Amino acid sequence: MTNYDLMSCWQIAAPREAVYRALGQPTDWPRWWLGLRRVEELGSCNERSNDQSNEHSNDRNHEQGTGRGYRYHWQSPLGYPLRFDIRVIRLYAPWLMVGQASGDVEGWGCWQLTEAAGGTLVRYRWRVRTTQPWMNLSAPLARPLFVWSHDAMMQSGAVGLSRWLQAPLGAGGCRR
Template identity: 35%
Template sequence: MGVSWLGPCEEAVVARYRFRSSWHVTAPPPEVWRAVVAVEDWPRWWPAVSSTRVVDPGAPDGTERVVEYGLRAPLGYRLAVRTRTVDVVPGRSVLVEVLGHLDGRGRWTLTGEPGGTEVDQLWEVDTTRPWMRALAPFAAPAFRWSHDRAARRGGEGLEAWLTRR
């Protein structure tokens, strides 16, 4: 009688992440909002964003917009994702569904405060690349570090971009 320790796997390993980032930007909320929704400019100020392409401009209220992004992580790997805007509160928040090398949702929220704007991002995503899933039990701290560094550099880039304008 044999024992099979490694049988077929019916479900793929899922690597889920929840990333929260906050930036304080000295510009007022309307200026920050314009920069956040002008995704075509992101590669100019966010080092981790190598490319953006608006595939579908969506509805007049901002929903249903589809954008493709090329991303480069500080650890050297690249990701490709597509977002679809599902909810917009103009000047305040945007919620997107994410598909591609990451699947899930992301929300940006802007809050006016003395001296500028607080920008909060919450990403709840699963990795879809097999190598990322396979390494997740060991590499999750490195993936978190990579995200945090990319996000921090994005905040610094946005501040510099808005200061130059």
């Protein structure tokens, strides 16, 4: 398996709450994120509990969104498909979302939203390892292309979210 620790930053001239709401609705993402073919809701790991003692905490977690799962179907700029599931493991509205990934990649992703002058600074950290044999075998040579592909897909997300929210995208980058 090949490990990746990638960071993306976007500056969007929209309130943090609006950005958080948009990112909190992954089934809408294909409407504005080029390269994302579809997102399927998998339900919540907290939905079906028969244990009465956990009933209230499970309801609270489900309302907050923890435990929700989604299957993402991507088409990379290089042409290869990528499919993975993300289970929401931590939410702190309106500034943090963390998900556990499994499938073609395994690991975690974290959205962090910070109020910035005139809008919201969005930081996304994607710390995963590839599970597909072809990706692992080609990684010694193709790693820079995989990183470029990720960066291009994330830039597409920034542009799409900016249009979706009708808010200009600023020049906010982050260092690797």
